[in-house]
Amino acid sequence: MLEENGKRKGRKVERRKEINLKFKISRSDIFKSLFLLFTIYHSLFTVPIYAQDLKISARVSSKRVVLGEQLKFTISFEGGSLRLPHLKLPELPGFDIYSSGTSQNVSIINGKITSTFEYNYVLVPKKAGKLKIPSLSINYKGKTYTTQPIEIEVIQGTPQPQAKTKQRLVEKSFFAEQKFNKTTCYIGEPVYYTFSFYADRMLARNPSVNLPDFSNFITENFPPRNYQKIISGKRYFVSELKIALIPIKEGTYRFPQASLTIQEWSFPSFFDEDFFSDFFGGGRSKTLTTQPLVLKVIPLPENGKPANYKGDIGNFKIKAKIDKRKLKVGEPVTLSIKIYGEGNISSISQPDFPVLPNFKQYEVISSKKIKKENYVLAGEKTFQTILVPGISGELKIPSIKYSFFNPQKKKYQTLSTEEFSIKVFPSPKEKKETILSLKEISRDIRYLAEVKKLKKSSNSLDENFIEFLIAPWLLFFVFLAFKLKFFEKLLPKSYITRKSAFLKAKSELDKKVVDNREFFERAEKVLKKFICDRMGIEKIDSIERTLSQKIPDKSFVEKTVNFVKRLQTLRFSTTPVETDVQKTKEELLELLGELQRWI
Amino acid sequence: MDMKKFLKILVFISFSTFIYANTNLFNKAIKLYENQKFEDALKVFSDLSKTYKNWQIFYNIGNCYYRLGDLPRAHLYYLKAKRLNPRDKNINYNISVVREMLKLEKREQGFIVRITEFFAERELKIIIIVLNFILVLSAFIWLNFRREFFFWLIPFSLIFFLFFGVIFYTKCEFEKPGKWGVLLESTSVLSGPSQTYKIIAEVPAGMDVEILEKEGNFVLINLPTGQGWIEESKIEKVIK
Incomplete structure (x- = not known):
């Protein structure tokens, strides 16, 4: 029965709707549990599981506790870039469970991102003995990771002498009250609601409480608190519930009275042992009510609001740091801005990071850590970005300003971080380019093109493309034909000799001579060779006889013979002159031309 | 001989004057464009394109059509200019702008x-x-x-x-004449060369297509999804 109550209460704390307050006072344990409300945390017992990119661990603040004492239970996940599935807490039948918030931490070291998530719970053991926190299972990226179970030893405490006091039911043995820590607050400012139940004796059954509706507020629950208090000389055991309320809208909010139903013993309780309590189980039901409450939510003053104010309320401090001050071009440096203090940590907005033209800037990553210690909303939020310098030299990271409204001082405050100076050395791969973020807004066609000279459609290349291709090949094949003596193979030699006789004779005559007499000798030979080539004979015995066979014109034969005789005369003359040579050459060529027609 | 030389010089001078006069026309068209008189500029550039085949003339005609809001024709003339100067950055940029505005898909090319x-x-x-x-x-x-x-x-x-x-x-x-064209308006692709055939596709305006054959008033075009027939009047050829 007690275990079922414990489960139900745990779920209701999670839903933040209706809270069942466990308040059990047993004669033997009651004082011990009251004196040991605040625990000194001892060494941590960690049970890690390593995965490829996920590390999961469960730990408790102490493995040995006194009954009634609280212990802190933390489940943490560590990995590269975590996006966690919903965590389902295992069944913990021997404990009352209270959520005490989550924390998230993202660290960037040398450009590598490591995220850590922590789920924090407060566990209150319900009985003495060895209790077990079973292994926790979580499904991540298709794999199931489990932690090792943890065993807790719960020992009985020393009974307190006050517990032995016999008391009778009197007026004001039980009463409840609710209150705010202030009656007027600003929008976004946390207000602490406290519900307290006072009792001077044990109850037959756990009481149940109905709190007002806080649906117009963001709520953060704190773990319940038990202590004792002396009022008018009478010792009361106080159970307290505390909730932080964050108003969203202005206005006057009226909260109805909270009620608490208790089961008190219907007879004077003079038995010390639980046996009798159980034997006479049951009792009278009684409902306790509190006074209603009023809370006035007022807007933030417009007067003195800084330009960079983004709606943060609390009492914060700011600190900036960089992980290195000397680096090379292209190496990353991490800039972290930590805002910490009291207030609504979740709603802390990102301060305006400066635009640094000499750096390549990456996206800003935020992580937060909410603490509910001392029953006050506090914590820290960290904003980190990676900067990569694009040029070498002494570069500055200017200070960053952050504004918030301080409700205690009732005014806006602006804080600044320190200015950093980093030394950037050139890198061998340094690119001489200015890192500027270019953003294309829209596209339009480019401007007109200009022309220097207008061209007609056709040109020699387009018109004579094929000729350009064929011409080299034609030349090549002609060359090849000569090279391979193709024409000689194709035509008879006698024909070629006959046809080329005149050209040969002419080229022979054109050759230079040293002596003029030599020319006349050569001229005679040329004439004879010409006649041989044209007539296809090897040798000439007599020019007259040879020509007479072919040429019927006797005068022409005679003219040729006379020309030969003149050549012989000039050859042997004493002074043949240049003019004779030229004249003879012309005459001979003329004669050869005429001969060609005859033979 | 002297007379021949004189005639040669005369022809050269008259030809140069003619070219110079037309370069002036070209510059005049640019002035008209600058003064937002796109229709007048288009007319001058179009007249010049009948005689001269500089890519700049086609490119400028494309710009005039763009400013007048006739994006399919602008695309057509940019393609004509690209054919003559395929690696010009301005031509390719303007083609990408026009294709983006016409919402034409990027072609996969081998x-x-x-x-x-x-x-x-x-x-x-x-x-x-x-x-x-x-x-x-x-x-x-x-x-x-x-x-x-x-x-x-x-x-x-x-x-x-x-x-x-x-x-x-x-x-x-x-690029054979008549084998490559741009659709001047969005049109239906039919399964045969007549209006009685079934509509098998819709082709957006400005798309450039390969023309396979002609039959009557219809041409067979090649599309990524297959082949189909469209009216010849809906298409203007890049090379006539």
Whole structure:
């Protein structure tokens, strides 16, 4: 029965709707549990599981506790870039469970991102003995990771002498009250609601409480608190519930009275042992009510609001740091801005990071850590970005300003971080380019093109493309034909000799001579060779006889013979002159031309 | 002889004056464009395009059509300019702008098509002529002087000659007059060369298509999804 109550209460704390307050006072344990409300945390017992990119661990603040004492239970996940599935807490039948918030931490070291998530719970053991926190299972990226179970030893405490006091039911043995820590607050400012139940004796059954509706507020629950208090000389055991309320809208909010139903013993309780309590189980039901409450939510003053104010309320401090001050071009440096203090940590907005033209800037990553210690909303939020310098030299990271409204001082405050100076050395791969973020807004066609000279459609290349291709090949094949003596193979030699006789004779005559007499000798030979080539004979015995066979014109034969005789005369003359040579050459060529027609 | 010289000079001067006058016309059209008189500028550029084939004229006509809001025709004229100067950044940028505004899909192109689009026809002709000359010269030198270098130059130049020959042939086949056109308005593609056939696709305005054949008033076009018939009046050819 007690275990079922414990489960139900745990779920209701999670839903933040209706809270069942466990308040059990047993004669033997009651004082011990009251004196040991605040625990000194001892060494941590960690049970890690390593995965490829996920590390999961469960730990408790102490493995040995006194009954009634609280212990802190933390489940943490560590990995590269975590996006966690919903965590389902295992069944913990021997404990009352209270959520005490989550924390998230993202660290960037040398450009590598490591995220850590922590789920924090407060566990209150319900009985003495060895209790077990079973292994926790979580499904991540298709794999199931489990932690090792943890065993807790719960020992009985020393009974307190006050517990032995016999008391009778009197007026004001039980009463409840609710209150705010202030009656007027600003929008976004946390207000602490406290519900307290006072009792001077044990109850037959756990009481149940109905709190007002806080649906117009963001709520953060704190773990319940038990202590004792002396009022008018009478010792009361106080159970307290505390909730932080964050108003969203202005206005006057009226909260109805909270009620608490208790089961008190219907007879004077003079038995010390639980046996009798159980034997006479049951009792009278009684409902306790509190006074209603009023809370006035007022807007933030417009007067003195800084330009960079983004709606943060609390009492914060700011600190900036960089992980290195000397680096090379292209190496990353991490800039972290930590805002910490009291207030609504979740709603802390990102301060305006400066635009640094000499750096390549990456996206800003935020992580937060909410603490509910001392029953006050506090914590820290960290904003980190990676900067990569694009040029070498002494570069500055200017200070960053952050504004918030301080409700205690009732005014806006602006804080600044320190200015950093980093030394950037050139890198061998340094690119001489200015890192500027270019953003294309829209596209339009480019401007007109200009022309220097207008061209007609056709040109020699387009018109004579094929000729350009064929011409080299034609030349090549002609060359090849000569090279391979193709024409000689194709035509008879006698024909070629006959046809080329005149050209040969002419080229022979054109050759230079040293002596003029030599020319006349050569001229005679040329004439004879010409006649041989044209007539296809090897040798000439007599020019007259040879020509007479072919040429019927006797005068022409005679003219040729006379020309030969003149050549012989000039050859042997004493002074043949240049003019004779030229004249003879012309005459001979003329004669050869005429001969060609005859033979 | 003197008379001949005089006539030559006279022809040269008159021709130069004619060219100069038309360059003035070109500049006048640019002025009209600058003064937002796009229709007048278009008319002048269009007149010049009948005689001259500078890519700048087609490019400027494309710009005029763009400013007048006729994006399909702007696309057509940019394609005409690109054919003459395929690697010009301004032409390619304007084509991308027009295609984006016409919401035309990016074409997937094979290696051969990309090579054919990379070179202008005239450039390919010069490359082929030069390679042909190197081939002949290498053969000549090797036969005469037996230099080993020229022996190896023969197969190399032959391979390149054949490669560019194939590219040139492909380009000529694709860019044959009347084989490449741009749709002036969005139109229905039919399964046969008549309005009685079934509509099988819708083609957006401005899309450039390959024309396979003609029958009556219809042309068969090649589409990524297959082939179909459209009315010839809906299409304007890049090369007429």
